[in-house]
Amino acid sequence: MNGTKRRVAYGMLGIFIFLCIWHAAATLTNLGRIMPDPVTVFVRFFMAFIEPIGTKTMLFHILTSLRRMLIPYTLGGLAGVFMGVLMGWYRICDAAFMPYIQMLRPIPPIAWIPLSIVWFGFAEGSKYFLIFLACFFTIALTTCDGVHSVDETLVRAARMLGARDRQLFTTIVLPTTVPYIFSGLQVALGSAWATIVAAEMIRSSEGVGWLIVSGQDVGNMTQIMVGIVAIALTGLLITSMMRGVEARLCAWTIRGK
Amino acid sequence: MRMDNKRKINESLIAFHGVSKTFDKPGEGRYEVVRDLYLNVQENEFLVLFGPGQCGKSTILNMIAGFEAPSGGELLCQGRPVEGPGPERGMVFQNTALFPWLTVMGNVEYGPKVRGVKKEERRKQAQHYIDLVGLQGFENSYPVKLSGGMQQRVGIARAYCSEPLVMLLDEPFGHLDAQTRYLMQDELTRIWQVEKRTVIFVTNNIEEAVYLADRILVLRNCPTGVKAEYQITLPRPRNYTDPEFLRLRREIDAVVDHTL
Numbered sequence: 145m146n147g148t149k150r151r152v153a154y155g156m157l158g159i160f161i162f163l164c165i166w167h168a169a170a171t172l173t174n175l176g177r178i179m180p181d182p183v184t185v186f187v188r189f190f191m192a193f194i195e196p197i198g199t200k201t202m203l204f205h206i207l208t209s210l211r212r213m214l215i216p217y218t219l220g221g222l223a224g225v226f227m228g229v230l231m232g233w234y235r236i237c238d239a240a241f242m243p244y245i246q247m248l249r250p251i252p253p254i255a256w257i258p259l260s261i262v263w264f265g266f267a268e269g270s271k272y273f274l275i276f277l278a279c280f281f282t283i284a285l286t287t288c289d290g291v292h293s294v295d296e297t298l299v300r301a302a303r304m305l306g307a308r309d310r311q312l313f314t315t316i317v318l319p320t321t322v323p324y325i326f327s328g329l330q331v332a333l334g335s336a337w338a339t340i341v342a343a344e345m346i347r348s349s350e351g352v353g354w355l356i357v358s359g360q361d362v363g364n365m366t367q368i369m370v371g372i373v374a375i376a377l378t379g380l381l382i383t384s385m386m387r388g389v390e391a392r393l394c395a396w397t398i399r400g401k
Numbered sequence: 402m403r404m405d406n407k408r409k410i411n412e413s414l415i416a417f418h419g420v421s422k423t424f425d426k427p428g429e430g431r432y433e434v435v436r437d438l439y440l441n442v443q444e445n446e447f448l449v450l451f452g453p454g455q456c457g458k459s460t461i462l463n464m465i466a467g468f469e470a471p472s473g474g475e476l477l478c479q480g481r482p483v484e485g486p487g488p489e490r491g492m493v494f495q496n497t498a499l500f501p502w503l504t505v506m507g508n509v510e511y512g513p514k515v516r517g518v519k520k521e522e523r524r525k526q527a528q529h530y531i532d533l534v535g536l537q538g539f540e541n542s543y544p545v546k547l548s549g550g551m552q553q554r555v556g557i558a559r560a561y562c563s564e565p566l567v568m569l570l571d572e573p574f575g576h577l578d579a580q581t582r583y584l585m586q587d588e589l590t591r592i593w594q595v596e597k598r599t600v601i602f603v604t605n606n607i608e609e610a611v612y613l614a615d616r617i618l619v620l621r622n623c624p625t626g627v628k629a630e631y632q633i634t635l636p637r638p639r640n641y642t643d644p645e646f647l648r649l650r651r652e653i654d655a656v657v658d659h660t661l
């Protein structure tokens with residue numbers, strides 16, 4: 145417990161020093177012309193909860209982006225887990241789908257923008273598609289790894305104790321796979337949230353990505369920085385929430401470490 | 402003579418009748434591990450299979466458990482051919498094979514649970530065996546938190562909780578330190594005397610074999626079969642330094658194949 149407190153304290157200290165250097169650089173040197181100081185950025189950020197940027201307040205921007213991310217993230221997660229289990233359990237599925245996954249995964253989401261606009265239009269569909277791609281492959285691959293890591297002697301033990309096929313799946317294969325799924329979900333959550341900027345580059349009028357894109361259009365440096373801060377803080381919040389859920393559901397692996 | 406043999410097979414709980422087992426090893430071709438094995442296990446006896454490393458001891462247990470099918474001959478449990486694993490043949494694994502995501506209670510009640518026993522009943526049952534192996538107070542611990550000896554106690558309770566006809570123990574104390582090993586041998590003897598079961602215990606430790614067994618079968622090197630048989634009638638609890646114990650130990654050790 146003491147160790148965790150100390151970690152947090154050092155973390156805070158690090159951030160504080162960083163902000164001080166940033167502030168000094170922006171106010172005392174020429175760098176101020178290309179970089180607003182942190183006080184301005186954070187004041188604008190918190191003000192934005194009351195005073196809209198564009199037509200919407202900050203909370204609305206964040207919630208819009210979260211919704212844009214969570215829907216395809218959920219779909220990508222479900223599809224990824226499904227695909228991963230299929231590939232992990234049935235050799236033939238592995239042989240059939242693995243090459244595609246290995247080929248498509250390294251393509252960055254931005255590369256899909258033109259195609260996604262043609263296929264899904266300028267509205268939400270194309271944004272969902274990009275974020276779906278950002279999580280699907282990762283989750284499918286980690287889930288597949290999880291299924292492959294099932295311990296043969298545990299399967300034997302379960303069979304000996306009377307487990308039938310379906311029970312074998314729910315009581316042995318799934319619990320083995322859950323930590324893998326979670327690490328996949330964790331990584332995918334990061335990339336899905338990171339992809340939000342790319343997704344909102346396709347015409348949008350709100351969202352944290354839009355803050356950056358429109359900030360660039362009008363040359364408003366503070367607004368760009370506010371967008372970055374919004375993405376960073378929200379990202380931190382959702383990934384730590386995810387860790388909390390993981391700690392609960394995978395208690396045995398965490399205690400084992 | 403034939404009739405006699407037949408009846409003996411039908412009366413015994415487990416019967417190997419000329420069983421052989423061959424594996425197809427990739428790159429090495431066929432590999433015969435068990436050849437023409439005859440073996441009868443009587444009810445409530447403590448049988449020890451004693452043999453050198455890699456001679457096929459686990460293979461014999463795996464066939465009884467139903468994890469591996471014999472390549473030839475007949476393997477009967479209660480007069481019926483063994484077809485696949487089942488709760489009437491409970492295995493305690495060499496590497497414990499506990500479910501790491503389940504607590505001690507979760508592990509022990511797993512068997513009754515998958516077989517559809519009501520929660521209240523199976524909890525009572527599991528608690529009984531947890532108490533029997535001396536793990537009361539650790540019901541909610543995860544296996545990783547337990548010492549090797551305690552993990553094997555969970556393994557024993559888990560197998561016992563399905564109330565098997567026969568317990569198969571595959572070098573369960575092989576990974577334990579000497580002190581814990583002696584303790585667990587005593588514990589196993591005590592448990593076996595409280596809850597009588599047929600036990601087939603595999604070991605490559607002669608002292609352990611003489612300490613535990615009603616009957617010892619000495620196995621030969623691959624392809625394995627029974628080389629010698631000993632009835633151990635020493636009263637329990639036994640003493641490792643008793644002259645008769647030491648004499649038996651020496652006698653059996655003399656027939657063991659020490660060649661590599």
Ligand SMILES: Nc1ncnc2c1ncn2[C@@H]1O[C@H](COP(=O)(O)OP(=O)(O)OP(=O)(O)O)[C@@H](O)[C@H]1O
Pocket residue numbers: 424425426432434453454455456457458459460461572605623
């Ligand atoms: N599934 C299998 N496929 C191929 N070969 C196997 C298989 N199972 C066992 N063997 C081989 O059979 C031989 C005997 O193995 P087994 O595990 O039964 O011996 P053991 O007496 O239990 O050994 P140990 O003392 O190490 O526990 C070994 O050479 C092993 O490589």
Ligand SMILES: [Mg+2]
Pocket residue numbers: 458459460495571572
């Ligand atoms: Mg073995």
